[in-house]
Amino acid sequence: MQATGGDGRPVKVLAKPPVRKLAKDLGVDLGAVAGSGPDGIITRDDIVAHSEANAGLADAGNGRQPARAEPLVPPAEDYQQLLQAETAETEADVAPPQAPSADLVERRPLKGMRKAIALQMTVSRREIPEATSWVDVDATGLWDLRADLNASQERVNVSPLAIIMRAVVAGLREFPEVNSRLDTETNEIVLQRFTNLGFAAQTDAGLMVPVIHGADRRSTLGIAEELGRLAAAARDRSITPAELSGSTFTVSNYGSFGVDGGNPVINHPEAAILGVGRITDRPWVHAGRVEVRKVMQLAIAFDHRICDGGQAAGFLRLVADCVESPTALLAAL
Numbered sequence: 001m002q003a004t005g006g007d008g009r010p011v012k013v014l015a016k017p018p019v020r021k022l023a024k025d026l027g028v029d030l031g032a033v034a035g036s037g038p039d040g041i042i043t044r045d046d047i048v049a050h051s052e053a054n055a056g057l058a059d060a061g062n063g064r065q066p067a068r069a070e071p072l073v074p075p076a077e078d079y080q081q082l083l084q085a086e087t088a089e090t091e092a093d094v095a096p097p098q099a100p101s102a103d104l105v106e107r108r109p110l111k112g113m114r115k116a117i118a119l120q121m122t123v124s125r126r127e128i129p130e131a132t133s134w135v136d137v138d139a140t141g142l143w144d145l146r147a148d149l150n151a152s153q154e155r156v157n158v159s160p161l162a163i164i165m166r167a168v169v170a171g172l173r174e175f176p177e178v179n180s181r182l183d184t185e186t187n188e189i190v191l192q193r194f195t196n197l198g199f200a201a202q203t204d205a206g207l208m209v210p211v212i213h214g215a216d217r218r219s220t221l222g223i224a225e226e227l228g229r230l231a232a233a234a235r236d237r238s239i240t241p242a243e244l245s246g247s248t249f250t251v252s253n254y255g256s257f258g259v260d261g262g263n264p265v266i267n268h269p270e271a272a273i274l275g276v277g278r279i280t281d282r283p284w285v286h287a288g289r290v291e292v293r294k295v296m297q298l299a300i301a302f303d304h305r306i307c308d309g310g311q312a313a314g315f316l317r318l319v320a321d322c323v324e325s326p327t328a329l330l331a332a333l
Helices: 017-026 046-062 077-091 112-127 140-152 162-175 220-235 309-324 327-331
Strands: 001-006 010-012 130-138 179-181 186-192 197-199 201-203 206-208 249-252 273-275 280-286 291-303
Touching: 017 046, 017 179, 112 206, 130 309, 140 162, 140 201, 140 291, 162 197, 162 201, 162 220, 162 249, 162 273, 162 327, 179 206, 197 220, 201 220, 273 309, 309 327
Parallel strands: 197 249, 249 273
Antiparallel strands: 001 010, 130 291, 179 186, 201 206, 273 291, 280 291
8 A cells, every 4th residue: 555755756655454444543644654663564553653643733733731541441449439330230220139938948957877978078078188090991891700700600699899899909909008097196107908898878868888898808709799788788777887887998889870980089087989980881992993892980089198199090000900801800819
């Protein structure tokens, strides 16, 4: 684009389209503006400065002081006043919320089992600096092993959870820090050379954690049998206090509710908890081919005061290997 100079001859003007539009809006002749940009290109600041200079000259010629430009953004104190005024107007236009009628609100006392759960979860979250790791696992091998175990005997129904708990026993033997607790009074990590496996059981009375005592001395069928007995006792409320205490490690099977994964809360004062997701059919690369396999997610939440990430990950990986391969489970026993 060309503009006309003072002698009437065309002058080549270097300016970008937005700058040209600004000059047009402000009534600035581009030919009269000296560009400060690279290669003499005219910038927005050049246009604004030229416009303000011309306005000042015009006011001086009329004997008036140049008008003070209003700031685009008001000072902080003015902004606060505007905000308060606008808020007051809005609040005046909005009716105060009405309290719901009493028949729409129910209050339940926090007592008994619900209170015990609340206290346990509060202590866990307040005292334990936890971290979580998880892994997706091809559980087809576990699924097939379960079918074989149930086909070979009729004494007990073996669930996937029972096999996973047997794998947990193997993992705790290999990584004892995961099967420990922190004694804050003596400032000691207590390594427990025995395994009492707790498992979260949802009942009408609330969440219970029955405990399979001596799980490290039981076979897979023995764990399955005790798992079924304790779950039934929890549901019909015949379970004893001794059967709800003494766990050294807990498994949360939220997969039984159709959940793929989660972030389980450690059962204080234990060092970790294993979360077990549901088993679903998913595409999976197996033996170099994409196949439909039984896939699940395992997660471990652990107390970082006691366990390092490598120990927790090693435990989780061993359990995952046992789930994926019954041969690995046999080797770990």
